[in-house]
Amino acid sequence: MPHPELRKLPSVDRLLQQSAVAAARAQFSHDLAVAVARDLLDGTRAAIIDQGQPCPAPDELAQTLLARLHAAVQPTLQPVINASGVIIHTNLGRAPLSQEAQAAMLLAGEGYSNLEYDLAAGRRGSRYLHAVDLLRRLTGAEDALVVNNNAGAVLLCLMALAHGRQVVISRGQMVEIGGGFRIPDVLLASGALLVEVGATNRTHLADYQAAIGPQTAALLRVHSSNFRQIGFTAEVSLAELVALGRQHGLPVIDDLGSGALLDTARFGLAHEPHIQESVQAGAALVTFSGDKLLGGPQAGLIVGRAAEIARLRQHPLTRALRVDKTTLAALAATLGHYLAGQAEQQIPIWRMIAAREEALADRAAGWAARLTAAGLAARVQPAASTVGGGALPGETLPTCLLALPGLPADRMAARLRTGRPAVVARIVDDALCFDPRTVLPEQEDLLLAAILAAHRGLAEPGQ
Numbered sequence: 001m002p003h004p005e006l007r008k009l010p011s012v013d014r015l016l017q018q019s020a021v022a023a024a025r026a027q028f029s030h031d032l033a034v035a036v037a038r039d040l041l042d043g044t045r046a047a048i049i050d051q052g053q054p055c056p057a058p059d060e061l062a063q064t065l066l067a068r069l070h071a072a073v074q075p076t077l078q079p080v081i082n083a084s085g086v087i088i089h090t091n092l093g094r095a096p097l098s099q100e101a102q103a104a105m106l107l108a109g110e111g112y113s114n115l116e117y118d119l120a121a122g123r124r125g126s127r128y129l130h131a132v133d134l135l136r137r138l139t140g141a142e143d144a145l146v147v148n149n150n151a152g153a154v155l156l157c158l159m160a161l162a163h164g165r166q167v168v169i170s171r172g173q174m175v176e177i178g179g180g181f182r183i184p185d186v187l188l189a190s191g192a193l194l195v196e197v198g199a200t201n202r203t204h205l206a207d208y209q210a211a212i213g214p215q216t217a218a219l220l221r222v223h224s225s226n227f228r229q230i231g232f233t234a235e236v237s238l239a240e241l242v243a244l245g246r247q248h249g250l251p252v253i254d255d256l257g258s259g260a261l262l263d264t265a266r267f268g269l270a271h272e273p274h275i276q277e278s279v280q281a282g283a284a285l286v287t288f289s290g291d292k293l294l295g296g297p298q299a300g301l302i303v304g305r306a307a308e309i310a311r312l313r314q315h316p317l318t319r320a321l322r323v324d325k326t327t328l329a330a331l332a333a334t335l336g337h338y339l340a341g342q343a344e345q346q347i348p349i350w351r352m353i354a355a356r357e358e359a360l361a362d363r364a365a366g367w368a369a370r371l372t373a374a375g376l377a378a379r380v381q382p383a384a385s386t387v388g389g390g391a392l393p394g395e396t397l398p399t400c401l402l403a404l405p406g407l408p409a410d411r412m413a414a415r416l417r418t419g420r421p422a423v424v425a426r427i428v429d430d431a432l433c434f435d436p437r438t439v440l441p442e443q444e445d446l447l448l449a450a451i452l453a454a455h456r457g458l459a460e461p462g463q
């Protein structure tokens, strides 16, 4: 004897013919509509049988189906307002791009380009040439190569220069960068043999010297970008490593990770190694990310000596790490800001780093005034922002936060994260806080509207 509620369950066809569904059908393919409707009916049937639930009304089923169809075609990647105060937030996509970089990506994406075509000669060209002149000019290096990301850049350098041979590295530099990038694992994957020297806290030139033998292919230095060693420590300088390498005919690979073209010390931060410094010190290859302190798109940048770059370019792995045309377009535009002396004005992460505390306090006070006028308790409090992105660990920039005291911070934060646009804030002393440093000026109205909407939502029944 079938369950009486089951008899009320419509067929897939009947459900799709419901007027609300039929009206929206043109937005979805037939296959998608059928698959989602079938899932919904299967789930409803199971709830009736297993949990004794009543069959929902036809209208309710139609509305659920529509909501699921809209959710199915919604991109999962969506904009987020970063009010966390972490400037290069890897989980939130690292560096936002400059206006020119965005425009360049659009231009490269909407039509054809001379990506691999030499227009003057009328024959095949190389995608790897597009950013080379810019990178040479900016870093002083002989040559440059752009790949998909910095992890790939390090892997390529090791594979091309040291596969089946030894690479010497200090124990203090066997680091893990976020997202599962561990130097020992990358070495293993490259087929290079790891020779660790020194102690975790101290490595001396003599340690490297003793490890060099006929099987040595390169010396590797890794910038310990996301942590800091203090106390009884010693590291060998890049210049010393290069001099040692020269004596033995060995190249030095320098993984800077973030690497900067501007001096972070100008903004009250510690000095983050400059790419130019590594080139000048004589590293054969210097690797760094496009989307950390450079402030551009995700990419792995390699600059260095012509002979070594030529070996990389010929390596088959380069093809597998090939960089996309829209990335190259955004990268060239970003590098152009540095050449024009406009990086601090045009590149969002440098604008954020350079933002002065008084200006941030004004913005936070302006937000507080608008929210207070709308009936929400808000205040301004001093705090610190961080650079993030595995650069300048422990270093902070003074800022002023907008704080919302007296609200359930966890619930409010959850509502903001799941709103559109999503907002990521932080909780300080039980108060939900918003750091103006990482909120783009054009997002301010959206942010305040999202806060007010989330606050209203808290009061709704069932919330």
Ligand SMILES: *Cc1c(COP(=O)(O)O)cnc(C)c1O
Pocket (backbone or CB within 6 Å): 149, 150, 151, 152, 154, 177, 181, 222, 223, 224, 225, 226, 255, 256, 257, 258, 288, 289, 290, 299, 300, 389, 390
């Ligand atoms: C961030 C970082 C990497 C990895 O760079 P991605 O661009 O994330 O691939 C490698 N080495 C160091 C030292 C880093 O800081």
